[in-house]
Amino acid sequence: MGFDQYHEPPEELSAETRTFARLCASLTEEAEAIGWYEQRLAVEGDADARAIMRDAQGEEFKHFAMDLEFLLRRSPRWQEICAGVLFQDGDIVEHGEAAEAGSADAGDGGESESGTAASSLGIGSLRGEDR
């Protein structure tokens, strides 16, 4: 069995990083499936088959959204940048550049595990957490 979602030796990664990597892999798979259904729908002529595929694609949209939300909650800077880009009218590239520039650790040389670049403590919601 392969563990292709890891690019570093899994035993050297923390449990949190392994979970993060698994969800990143899942997000990629959902996006891939969305693209496949889009292509199948474009060529399928049978109305019943199209209805099933449209329904299945809807499932993939949901899975993608759940994966993404999980990842954003675990990555404050990613969340911050996405907040500046998603569901906004106007120029997507401009929003992206502005969100990146305005994000918490912009200008500090990118992401860092050390803490000099990170800002938020990443606490967020504690619903469902054991105390």
Added chain:
Amino acid sequence: MNHLLRHLAPISDSGWELLDGEARERLLPPLAARRLVDFAGPHGWQHSATNLGRVEAVDSPAADGVAAAQRRVLPLVELRAEFSVSRAELADNDRGALDADLERLDEAAQRIAIAENVAVFHGWAKAGIAGIAEASPVEAQALGASAEDYPRSVARAVEALREVGVEGPYGLALGPDEYTRVIETAEHGGYPLFDHLEKILGGPIVWAPGVKGAVVLSLRGGDFLFESGQDLAIGYSHHDADAVHLYLEESFSFRVATPEAAAPLSS
């Protein structure tokens, strides 16, 4: 670089790791509101207000026949708890010491967590925040003189919520004294009171410093809305030869969408 100015502090990478880790560890237990209410964000430091979806009429600036209205918003509040860290302690941490004295950070974490809890559960009139307990139309019933009375009063509060159509599960925020009474009490037959209360509620019992008495509230969602601008973070103020002066900071708004989804219990 951002407004926290962390890059200007004379603190090494391992020093920041120490401070952020300690802050998280000290903040997680007392942040009771976040265990019970809906949390949106963080939307960033520049996020200044929550949309209330309402308007109020204002006089039209010019011609007759033009109606005017102004949007109502709830401005975010900023909380800041200052603390200092000895530079000698930070230097010892860099050398590998494992017992750095971070008492002032710990105290600041406790202060800001309590301030957040008080704003959410009891309100902050000057900031336009109505607290869950104050907003509830349910008249506060007594929690009871002893812990043995708690199951009955909590069950009555749950029943009061059900009667007005507020579904569960329900959570219970308990002030520190009341929480201690619950965890040290076993009912007749040795059944822990904590477990009994959890069965009544169907949801968690939360240690809530800053809460007076207790509050039973629905966890179905959509009733109590915490909106985070900048989530809790450590920023840099200034330093001298002996200490680095820092602060814990956050911005947020809180509003109650369904006042009847909570029932306060007085101590």
